[in-house]
Each structure stands twice: as structure tokens, then as C-alpha cells.
Amino acid sequence: MFANLAEAEAFLTSRRHLGIKPGLHRVQQLLQASDNPERRMKSIHIAGTNGKGSTSTFLVNALTYNGYKAGSFISPTPGGFLESIQVNGQWISEEAFVMECNALLSTIEEMDRQDNHPSEFEIHVCIAFSYLAKHADISVIEAGMGGRGDATNVLQQPLLSIITNIGLDHQRFLGDTIEKIAEEKAGIIKVGAPVISAVTQDEARAVIEKQARALAVPINWIEADDSDRLHINPQMKGAHQRVNAALAAEACHLLQEMGFRLNIDKVKEAINQAKLPGRFELVENVPTIILDGAHNAEGMAAFIETVKQNYPNNKVEILFSAFQDKPFAQMIQQLQEITTDITLTTFDHPRAADIETLSEAYTAVEVTGDWQEWVKQLYKDYKTDTVYFVTGSLHLIYQVRKYIVQNRKMW
Incomplete structure (x- = not known):
């Protein structure tokens, strides 16, 4: 028992x-x-x-x-x-x-x-x-x-x-x-x-x-x-x-x-x-950080259209990761519609795609093995004309959300 x-x-x-x-x-x-x-x-x-x-x-x-x-x-x-x-x-x-x-x-x-x-x-x-x-x-x-x-x-x-x-x-x-x-x-x-x-x-x-x-x-x-x-x-x-x-x-x-x-x-x-965490959620106003669990190609298409509708005149930076069984190369390609400033990462989950696999699938983007450092650096060096998105797996979204909520007062 x-x-x-x-x-x-x-x-x-x-x-x-x-x-x-x-x-x-x-x-x-x-x-x-x-x-x-x-x-x-x-x-x-x-x-x-x-x-x-x-x-x-x-x-x-x-x-x-x-x-x-x-x-x-x-x-x-x-x-x-x-x-x-x-x-x-x-x-x-x-x-x-x-x-x-x-x-x-x-x-x-x-x-x-x-x-x-x-x-x-x-x-x-x-x-x-x-x-x-x-x-x-x-x-x-x-x-x-x-x-x-x-x-x-x-x-x-x-x-x-x-x-x-x-x-x-x-x-x-x-x-x-x-x-x-x-x-x-x-x-x-x-x-x-x-x-x-x-x-x-x-x-x-x-x-x-x-x-x-x-x-x-x-x-x-x-x-x-x-x-x-x-x-x-x-x-x-x-x-x-x-x-x-x-x-x-x-x-x-x-x-x-x-x-x-x-x-x-x-x-x-x-x-x-009604509200739901991780669905185009504005988790921080300054800097502007939005979390969205676009975890497959169809979800990514909806995410991209929502970005276009709501932030047509802003610069966009993105942190992305996905499960290894998702079409992540296609999803990264989709993201090119709204920005070339994309950083690939991985996260704590047995199904998460690793950095090597992601970067081999699409080489024309940045990579980081430490998404927490990416978030911390964002708070230090953010640009007021830029909207920062974290997207991909809902498990990544939830981990990033928890990290921001627990640590935002220290930054």
C-alpha cells in the first residue's frame, strides 16, 4: 500500500x-x-x-x-x-x-x-x-x-x-x-x-x-x-x-x-x-513572453496565424523543442514564416528530441542545451520591440512556465 x-x-x-x-x-x-x-x-x-x-x-x-x-x-x-x-x-x-x-x-x-x-x-x-x-x-x-x-x-x-x-x-x-x-x-x-x-x-x-x-x-x-x-x-x-x-x-x-x-x-x-495555461498565454508583460503548445504541424500552423494576427508589426524570437516522434523539421520550417530568430533546445522528458537530432534536421538556426539560461538571458537583454515565444511540446511549455513563475521576482 x-x-x-x-x-x-x-x-x-x-x-x-x-x-x-x-x-x-x-x-x-x-x-x-x-x-x-x-x-x-x-x-x-x-x-x-x-x-x-x-x-x-x-x-x-x-x-x-x-x-x-x-x-x-x-x-x-x-x-x-x-x-x-x-x-x-x-x-x-x-x-x-x-x-x-x-x-x-x-x-x-x-x-x-x-x-x-x-x-x-x-x-x-x-x-x-x-x-x-x-x-x-x-x-x-x-x-x-x-x-x-x-x-x-x-x-x-x-x-x-x-x-x-x-x-x-x-x-x-x-x-x-x-x-x-x-x-x-x-x-x-x-x-x-x-x-x-x-x-x-x-x-x-x-x-x-x-x-x-x-x-x-x-x-x-x-x-x-x-x-x-x-x-x-x-x-x-x-x-x-x-x-x-x-x-x-x-x-x-x-x-x-x-x-x-x-x-x-x-x-x-x-x-x-475561460483560460488555459500554455495556449498562446501571455506569461510575462515585460519582457513580452508568450507560451504556446503547438506540438504538431497543425498546431504550429494555427500558432503562426495567431502570431500574424496579434503581433503583425513586432519582431519575433522563438525557443522551440518537440518530441522525437513529431515532424519537427517541418515545424521549424513553418516557423520561418514569422522569423529566422529561432533557438532549438531540449527538455526533461524521455520522448524529447535531443539537440543533435534537432540541429541535424535543420541547421540554419541557433541551439542551446540549457533553455533556462536562454530565459534568464532574455530577462537581462530583452528588446522592447520584440515578442518572445516558447512553443512546441506542451511538456516544454509547462516546464518553462513553472520556471518563470518561480523565479521572475529574482531577475
């Missing part, structure tokens, strides 16, 4: 070497040990290449403003295991997390003896579902990767299924075409749960429509201008965030039709006021 959070987190982290394990049989076995909390939850399931976190934040905020205990399961988060499980924006407590871990431990050990090892993420999902079933009126659940084979897809009776968008990401697991990836994302569609989607590609829409028809559920397509139609103006910057906000607003409209008491003015206010 785990005596404290440190022991529980160390146990979960020690399983990271098991990697990503698509399939539902392990998580289903674990959930049986908790009396199948996924069957007792009122849930909304969200999948997509980008935008899951923002859409979830908009939606949870809208539900909270309307008096519901709104749960969420999000990944990744700057606060790690605890921050990923929330009710009304409040993290699961250390005591509750340890209790949920201990409740699963004997089942995990038995599965290990059977050479049927549950992964870190699978255990994490079960902890979340068990906690949220007890403490939330309705929970917004983000798929970790893909959809069909993702551990969160044990949800068989969600109220709604949301597919934010489709892009070429995690191709080793999801497939190397838009159609194949769309098939995986469409795997979250369930009988009785209307679908809301902002997918734009014709070939991906066709896949989603086919799955929805097969299960006789309606699809609500969200277009780029729907935020104007719905009179929504989110604080989070970028055209992509207006689409994510519209997805959340449409979800609230459908929940109203299902009998949930939602005041439309409160929904709009909640969505307009």
Missing part, C-alpha cells in the same frame, strides 16, 4: 517504460475492481488531434458557471497526476489520489503476475473515473491518443461525443493517412450520443459520417464562423480557439435539449472568460 503521494507517483512513473498500449481489455479489468465507475458517470467524450484541452476548458467552465459539479480528465497538464483530475477546477487531493491508487493496487499486482501489465495511463484513467463518478455531476473526458483503442474509450454511454479536428499525428499508432486517423477518432462515437465536430477535411468528414450513420446518431458540424453566430468571443487568442469555443457552446445547447439546466448568458460568459 502507498503511504503518501510520492510513493504512488513513483509507482506510476515506474510503469512509464511499458509505453503506449492501445486496447481496452486491461483498463476494463481494472475498472471492474472499482465496480465499473464508467457506467455510473455522466460524461462527454472528446477526441481530436488538437483542441481537446481548450474545448474541455470552455465546456467545464460553462457547466461550473451553471451550478454543476463539473469533472474533467485532461492530459498532459503542468501539475501532473493531480491536476489532470479536477472537479470545478479543483484538483483531486493527495489523500484521495493515494486512496484511489491503493484501491487498485491488488488488481494491478495480479495483472502483473499474469503478464498483463496495465500501463501508467490506463491506471491513471481508472483513478480518474473512480474519483469523478463519486464527486462530479457530469465529467468531460479527453481521449489521450486516438480514440478507438484509447483507454478512455471504455465509456460506452457518453452524453455527447466531440471530435475537435483531424491531423497527421501519432501516425505510428493511428495510421499514416487522414482517413485512417479519422477512423480511430470516430471510434469514440456511441449509440445514443450525438456527435459534434469541427473536422474540415472532406475525407475525414466522410469517415465520421459513415460511423455516425452506422450507429444512427446525428452529427452537428461546427464551422469557422459559428462563434460569431453564437455571439462568443473567447479570451484565448486565435481563430482555432473560436472554433473550440463554438464546439463547447454547441455541446451546451445539446445538453439543454437533454434536460440540463443551462442559462445561455452564463454559458457565453463562462466561455468568454
Whole structure:
């Protein structure tokens, strides 16, 4: 048994070497040990290449403003295991997390003896579902990767299924075409749960429509201008965030039709006021530092357009890094649209691309093995006409954010 959070987190982290394990049989076995909390939850399931976190934040905020205990399961988060499980924006407590871990431990050990090892993420999902079933009126659940084979897809009776968008990401697991990836994302569609989607590609829409028809559920397509139609103006910057906000607003409209008491003015206010760390976040005014987790090519394209829209006359300097399985050479090339002042770095994560790999992929940029020194130097020698961006992996963004918040008063 785990005596404290440190022991529980160390146990979960020690399983990271098991990697990503698509399939539902392990998580289903674990959930049986908790009396199948996924069957007792009122849930909304969200999948997509980008935008899951923002859409979830908009939606949870809208539900909270309307008096519901709104749960969420999000990944990744700057606060790690605890921050990923929330009710009304409040993290699961250390005591509750340890209790949920201990409740699963004997089942995990038995599965290990059977050479049927549950992964870190699978255990994490079960902890979340068990906690949220007890403490939330309705929970917004983000798929970790893909959809069909993702551990969160044990949800068989969600109220709604949301597919934010489709892009070429995690191709080793999801497939190397838009159609194949769309098939995986469409795997979250369930009988009785209307679908809301902002997918734009014709070939991906066709896949989603086919799955929805097969299960006789309606699809609500969200277009780029729907935020104007719905009179929504989110604080989070970028055209992509207006689409994510519209997805959340449409979800609230459908929940109203299902009998949930939602005041439309409160929904709009909640969505307009919502914030999320690392999404074009102004983390410092002087110098001007913005953090954005553009962690794949599609996210990078949205980031670049947002920079152009909001800082058309400023000089731009960028610190960038990414996971080794991302198209980082393409992403660096994309960044050339807005600046040639790019510094590549690496960060503390087993999947982070190292400096040598990044610099070999694209040689016409600066490199630094110490992003902390880059940040410190920025505070000493910043230029008032320059906006400084840190972008790429969300894990890099979260590490930089924590470093700035903890040390800004000393510089």
C-alpha cells in the first residue's frame, strides 16, 4: 500500500517504460475492481488531434458557471497526476489520489503476475473515473491518443461525443493517412450520443459520417464562423480557439435539449472568460513572453496565424523543442514564416528530441542545451520591440512556465 503521494507517483512513473498500449481489455479489468465507475458517470467524450484541452476548458467552465459539479480528465497538464483530475477546477487531493491508487493496487499486482501489465495511463484513467463518478455531476473526458483503442474509450454511454479536428499525428499508432486517423477518432462515437465536430477535411468528414450513420446518431458540424453566430468571443487568442469555443457552446445547447439546466448568458460568459495555461498565454508583460503548445504541424500552423494576427508589426524570437516522434523539421520550417530568430533546445522528458537530432534536421538556426539560461538571458537583454515565444511540446511549455513563475521576482 502507498503511504503518501510520492510513493504512488513513483509507482506510476515506474510503469512509464511499458509505453503506449492501445486496447481496452486491461483498463476494463481494472475498472471492474472499482465496480465499473464508467457506467455510473455522466460524461462527454472528446477526441481530436488538437483542441481537446481548450474545448474541455470552455465546456467545464460553462457547466461550473451553471451550478454543476463539473469533472474533467485532461492530459498532459503542468501539475501532473493531480491536476489532470479536477472537479470545478479543483484538483483531486493527495489523500484521495493515494486512496484511489491503493484501491487498485491488488488488481494491478495480479495483472502483473499474469503478464498483463496495465500501463501508467490506463491506471491513471481508472483513478480518474473512480474519483469523478463519486464527486462530479457530469465529467468531460479527453481521449489521450486516438480514440478507438484509447483507454478512455471504455465509456460506452457518453452524453455527447466531440471530435475537435483531424491531423497527421501519432501516425505510428493511428495510421499514416487522414482517413485512417479519422477512423480511430470516430471510434469514440456511441449509440445514443450525438456527435459534434469541427473536422474540415472532406475525407475525414466522410469517415465520421459513415460511423455516425452506422450507429444512427446525428452529427452537428461546427464551422469557422459559428462563434460569431453564437455571439462568443473567447479570451484565448486565435481563430482555432473560436472554433473550440463554438464546439463547447454547441455541446451546451445539446445538453439543454437533454434536460440540463443551462442559462445561455452564463454559458457565453463562462466561455468568454475561460483560460488555459500554455495556449498562446501571455506569461510575462515585460519582457513580452508568450507560451504556446503547438506540438504538431497543425498546431504550429494555427500558432503562426495567431502570431500574424496579434503581433503583425513586432519582431519575433522563438525557443522551440518537440518530441522525437513529431515532424519537427517541418515545424521549424513553418516557423520561418514569422522569423529566422529561432533557438532549438531540449527538455526533461524521455520522448524529447535531443539537440543533435534537432540541429541535424535543420541547421540554419541557433541551439542551446540549457533553455533556462536562454530565459534568464532574455530577462537581462530583452528588446522592447520584440515578442518572445516558447512553443512546441506542451511538456516544454509547462516546464518553462513553472520556471518563470518561480523565479521572475529574482531577475
